[in-house]
Amino acid sequence: MKGNLLFFLLVVFQVNAIFAQQDDLLTTFQGHKINSALDWEMERRAEILYYFEQEIYGMQVKIPSSFVLQRRLVMQEEVHYGTTSVLHQEWSLVWRDTLKGRIQMEVPMTLFIPREQAVKGVFVSLNFYGNATMDTLKSIPFNTAYIPANEKFKIVNHQLTEASRGTSAWRWPIAEIMASGYALATCYAGDFAPDHRAHFRKGVLQFDVHSRRFNRHASGAIGAWAWGLNQMMTALEKSPTLSKSVPRIVVGHSRLGKAALWAGVTDSRWDMVISNNSGCLGAAQSKRPVGEDVYRITKRFPYWFARRCRHYAKHEERLALDQQMLLALVAPRPLYVASAIQDEWADPEGEYLSWCYAQEVYALYAKSPKTPCQFPAVNQPQILTGLPIGYHVRKGDHDITMYDWKRFMEFGDLHFH
Numbered sequence: 001m002k003g004n005l006l007f008f009l010l011v012v013f014q015v016n017a018i019f020a021q022q023d024d025l026l027t028t029f030q031g032h033k034i035n036s037a038l039d040w041e042m043e044r045r046a047e048i049l050y051y052f053e054q055e056i057y058g059m060q061v062k063i064p065s066s067f068v069l070q071r072r073l074v075m076q077e078e079v080h081y082g083t084t085s086v087l088h089q090e091w092s093l094v095w096r097d098t099l100k101g102r103i104q105m106e107v108p109m110t111l112f113i114p115r116e117q118a119v120k121g122v123f124v125s126l127n128f129y130g131n132a133t134m135d136t137l138k139s140i141p142f143n144t145a146y147i148p149a150n151e152k153f154k155i156v157n158h159q160l161t162e163a164s165r166g167t168s169a170w171r172w173p174i175a176e177i178m179a180s181g182y183a184l185a186t187c188y189a190g191d192f193a194p195d196h197r198a199h200f201r202k203g204v205l206q207f208d209v210h211s212r213r214f215n216r217h218a219s220g221a222i223g224a225w226a227w228g229l230n231q232m233m234t235a236l237e238k239s240p241t242l243s244k245s246v247p248r249i250v251v252g253h254s255r256l257g258k259a260a261l262w263a264g265v266t267d268s269r270w271d272m273v274i275s276n277n278s279g280c281l282g283a284a285q286s287k288r289p290v291g292e293d294v295y296r297i298t299k300r301f302p303y304w305f306a307r308r309c310r311h312y313a314k315h316e317e318r319l320a321l322d323q324q325m326l327l328a329l330v331a332p333r334p335l336y337v338a339s340a341i342q343d344e345w346a347d348p349e350g351e352y353l354s355w356c357y358a359q360e361v362y363a364l365y366a367k368s369p370k371t372p373c374q375f376p377a378v379n380q381p382q383i384l385t386g387l388p389i390g391y392h393v394r395k396g397d398h399d400i401t402m403y404d405w406k407r408f409m410e411f412g413d414l415h416f417h
């Protein structure tokens with residue numbers, strides 16, 4: 001009884017960590033100045049990561065230690081995109097509970113590898129409506145988890161249909177990616193956490209040790225998606241067809257861009273991190289009153305974040321500094337941020353500013369040239385030799401397009417070759 005009461009009190013009066021207001025990326029919450037990469041990593045990086053876990057995305061997903069990740073090759077075939085010969089593989093990622101001796105979760109992963117050249121890097125990305133929407137190949141199996149209703153992707157009763165095949169192909173220029181020597185792996189985000197406030201726990205969060213208790217710092221869907229991306233990398237590392245030395249690039253669009261950033265930040269095995277139109281609580285500044293704000297995002301999508309995040313709705317001034325803190329956690333690894341000029345909801349200029357301010361931390365690692373914070377012209381990418389971070393704002397609206405992918409590959413070529 002006493003124990004229960006204590007537990008209840010702990011739950012109700014959870015002590016929140018105090019994060020002081022900041023206006024400097026290189027000053028700790030205790031007021032210490034950071035002057036070196038070592039101090040950054042030992043002191044400031046760790047406390048900022050903790051801050052984002054507690055206040056925004058929730059604690060990193062942790063599944064019971066009795067779970068093991070296994071991979072099964074379901075199918076492989078040779079396909080051609082133009083003149084490029086490509087190995088198409090279908091994998092099943094399986095989490096087996098070794099204590100209970102049963103499979104707890106199973107997620108299909110689609111992988112494309114160019115065959116006739118050394119692979120320059122592998123893009124790892126989640127998709128919004130199922131793997132089969134990315135291409136018309138009949139050999140891509142249907143995901144069976146809940147899929148949000150959407151006429152454009154021919155989703156019927158929250159499931160894929162034959163007509164769904166290839167309906168998001170414009171977002172996945174496989175031919176160009178393969179011809180440029182990059183591999184591409186994708187999973188359906190909804191397999192890790194369905195994108196719905198009533199169902200989001202039906203993926204990995206049902207096993208998350210932090211989510212089991214009534215905990216306002218537990219992960220939301222973005223954390224589950226990020227976890228999924230990190231697990232995909234683990235699975236790929238064991239791939240017999242993709243050498244371990246192939247650079248791993250995590251990339252995502254919009255809400256999945258927020259997840260790609262959080263994956264890049266929480267797992268330093270990623271060699272490059274790319275955010276496309278990630279907007280509010282992604283790359284965009286939260287304190288700039290432009291586009292989506294914390295109130296609107298947490299009202300419409302409360303389950304994307306830790307419950308604690310609502311504390312900042314209509315009170316962005318309570319946030320310690322801003323999203324440059326998140327981008328800076330990627331340093332010193334190459335980071336690319338992409339915006340679209342008509343994507344006002346995501347605040348392109350706010351995305352640019354976070355990117356630009358994050359350079360302060362990159363400068364601790366190398367004497368890289370800092371670009372002055374001046375919003376560039378449309379379709380004038382900032383991809384410069386010696387600059388570890390890249391940016392573009394393209395013409396057009398909220399989307400991930402061929403233009404974006406081509407810049408990501410240029411950025412990859414610059415850093416990996």
Ligand code: GCU
Binds near residue numbers: 254256280
């Ligand atoms: C909504 C949401 C954004 C999100 C976007 C998307 O517009 O408000 O935060 O990035 O959906 O994922 O397409």
